[in-house]
Amino acid sequence: MSQTPKFNPARAMQLHEIERWDIETDVAVVGFGGAGSCAAIEAARAGASVQVFEAFSAAGGSTALSGGEVYLGGSGGTPVQLKFGFADSTEDLFNYLMMQHAPQGDEAKIRAYAEGAAAHFDWLVQQGVPFKESFLDERVVEPMTDDCLIYSGNEKAWPEVAHCKPAPRGHAVQMEGMGAGAVLMQHLERVALEAGVHAHYDCRALCLIVDDQGAVAGLVVRQDGRELAVRARGGVVLCAGGFVMNEEMLRQYAPQLLRGNNPIGNPGDTGAGIQMGLSVGGLAINMHEGFFSLPFYPPSTLTYGIIVNDKGQRFINEDAYHGRVGTEILAQASERYYFIVDVDAYGSYEALNFMAADVVATGDSVEELEQELGLPARTLVNTLETYNRFAAQGEDPLCHKQPEWLRPLETPLVALDVTPGRGAFYPYFTLGGLDTLPSGEVRKADGSLVPGLYAAGRTAAGVPRRGRGYNSGISVGDATFSGRQAGIAAAKRAGCGSGPLWERRPAAN
Ligand SMILES: Cc1cc2nc3c(=O)[nH]c(=O)nc-3n(C[C@H](O)[C@H](O)[C@H](O)COP(=O)(O)OP(=O)(O)OC[C@H]3O[C@@H](n4cnc5c(N)ncnc54)[C@H](O)[C@@H]3O)c2cc1C
Numbered sequence: 001m002s003q004t005p006k007f008n009p010a011r012a013m014q015l016h017e018i019e020r021w022d023i024e025t026d027v028a029v030v031g032f033g034g035a036g037s038c039a040a041i042e043a044a045r046a047g048a049s050v051q052v053f054e055a056f057s058a059a060g061g062s063t064a065l066s067g068g069e070v071y072l073g074g075s076g077g078t079p080v081q082l083k084f085g086f087a088d089s090t091e092d093l094f095n096y097l098m099m100q101h102a103p104q105g106d107e108a109k110i111r112a113y114a115e116g117a118a119a120h121f122d123w124l125v126q127q128g129v130p131f132k133e134s135f136l137d138e139r140v141v142e143p144m145t146d147d148c149l150i151y152s153g154n155e156k157a158w159p160e161v162a163h164c165k166p167a168p169r170g171h172a173v174q175m176e177g178m179g180a181g182a183v184l185m186q187h188l189e190r191v192a193l194e195a196g197v198h199a200h201y202d203c204r205a206l207c208l209i210v211d212d213q214g215a216v217a218g219l220v221v222r223q224d225g226r227e228l229a230v231r232a233r234g235g236v237v238l239c240a241g242g243f244v245m246n247e248e249m250l251r252q253y254a255p256q257l258l259r260g261n262n263p264i265g266n267p268g269d270t271g272a273g274i275q276m277g278l279s280v281g282g283l284a285i286n287m288h289e290g291f292f293s294l295p296f297y298p299p300s301t302l303t304y305g306i307i308v309n310d311k312g313q314r315f316i317n318e319d320a321y322h323g324r325v326g327t328e329i330l331a332q333a334s335e336r337y338y339f340i341v342d343v344d345a346y347g348s349y350e351a352l353n354f355m356a357a358d359v360v361a362t363g364d365s366v367e368e369l370e371q372e373l374g375l376p377a378r379t380l381v382n383t384l385e386t387y388n389r390f391a392a393q394g395e396d397p398l399c400h401k402q403p404e405w406l407r408p409l410e411t412p413l414v415a416l417d418v419t420p421g422r423g424a425f426y427p428y429f430t431l432g433g434l435d436t437l438p439s440g441e442v443r444k445a446d447g448s449l450v451p452g453l454y455a456a457g458r459t460a461a462g463v464p465r466r467g468r469g470y471n472s473g474i475s476v477g478d479a480t481f482s483g484r485q486a487g488i489a490a491a492k493r494a495g496c497g498s499g500p501l502w503e504r505r506p507a508a509n
Pocket of ligand 1: 030031032033034035036053054055056059060061062063064065066067068069070071142203204205206239240241242264265266268269270272273429456457458459472473474475476477479
């Protein structure tokens with residue numbers, strides 16, 4: 001017989017069920033990752049008392065596991081962009097992000113982000129987060145050196161390149177090797193504690209507490225086996241990450257992501273924050289969307305190859321960001337997908353790759369490769385004949401791969417099987433969450449707000465809304481940026497501070 005647990009994130013407790021408050025604070029933050037640390041810092045600096053509740057023994061969350069890439073620019077350019085001659089206007093950043101996330105992008109959030117992103121870079125630097133003044137002009141998922149600035153999305157790929165002035169905006173935190181998110185979180189945790197934030201580790205938020213008017217009054221947490229009632233005078237800020245580790249929620253909301261084989265995140269990505277928001281009338285939106293990637297570069301030489309479906313046809317410009325390529329594969333109706341490369345490109349793939357795709361055919365001629373792959377006669381032959389003919393002229397009228405990556409594919413050829421579910425590495429995480437204002441205030445279905453409730457990072461539907469439009473750096477950028485706004489707004493409701501951050505920004509160019 002199944003037993004309903006007493007405490008369930010999907011069921012809020014009523015205020016009258018609470019006998020006493022064990023902890024009282026102005027602002028309670030759930031989760032000590034990227035969004036939570038920034039919410040806590042800003043709320044504390046606004047003068048609020050702040051308590052953070054983190055389920056695990058250390059701060060960090062997925063932010064600490066991340067590459068530490070932060071997507072920033074606009075306002076003329078960050079100091080690193082400017083050093084390398086990349087002037088980046090707010091309008092260019094705004095237009096690019098709108099194009100990436102249309103039609104479900106949130107214009108108000110993208111506007112706030114575009115206006116505040118360069119100042120957010122300065123803020124991170126002020127917190128001690130190191131960024132090297134360097135530009136790495138290579139096609140990489142994240143720098144494996146301690147370099148900073150990279151093109152980390154579709155800036156130089158079609159169709160963006162035809163509409164938006166390209167600028168590199170991926171700013172990787174300085175650390176030799178991959179995984180610089182750990183350095184970012186070390187600094188954000190330190191700064192939060194120095195600002196007077198009280199952190200409770202090994203302390204899971206169980207459910208919200210709501211009053212008769214539907215306002216959030218606090219939450220219940222479990223620490224050392226005891227349930228504690230926490231009163232939050234200003235509000236509760238939910239920064240508990242997304243739901244990529246909750247298979248039941250994935251089946252319910254975003255089943256297509258389960259075609260990937262590597263949910264990336266931390267074990268706390270159970271969707272508890274989203275469920276808590278839903279339990280008090282909050283609306284969850286964009287829940288079907290996720291980052292779904294085929295990280296086929298480095299080596300960048302694979303970009304010279306082509307990807308075909310089971311009809312031997314191309315369907316994407318292979319110089320697109322790896323997340324777009326993965327998402328487009330998900331959207332196609334095909335049983336199989338193959339990366340076709342020449343021997344040169346394959347050589348560098350062997351030396352270094354994340355994709356882990358198997359070689360399933362080789363051919364001294366295109367006909368031989370086509371036969372070995374079991375493709376209908378002359379489909380791949382026709383595709384390559386057309387591709388090579390135009391590539392020789394530096395053109396790709398079918399998929400618009402840019403001239404930089406066009407060269408005819410010479411035999412012998414190799415085919416890698418990149419069909420989801422057949423071994424190739426497909427990491428994914430969720431992009432749906434609570435519907436919030438740019439201030440982090442949680443909205444209900446009728447557009448009204450849940451008083452006292454805020455959400456940020458992947459618990460909210462933020463700036464990144466589409467797998468197709470995702471860029472490396474936009475999730476950590478959005479989590480840290482939105483966390484700051486939510487912290488300020490919650491502190492303000494507790495009577496501390498002066499209001500949302502971007503309103504205080506000097507006018508952007
Ligand atoms: C390997 C990897 C690499 C990545 N690289 C990048 C990158 O370079 N750039 C980028 O933009 N994005 C990257 N991402 C994605 C990005 O890291 C995350 O989407 C983002 O950091 C999420 O931030 P967050 O603050 O919302 O959540 P998190 O940083 O995950 O913080 C959530 C916290 O909430 C805690 N929590 C959850 N439930 C509860 C509860 N009930 N009670 C108390 N605490 C709770 C968790 O333990 C966690 O500490 C990467 C992700 C991974 C996994």
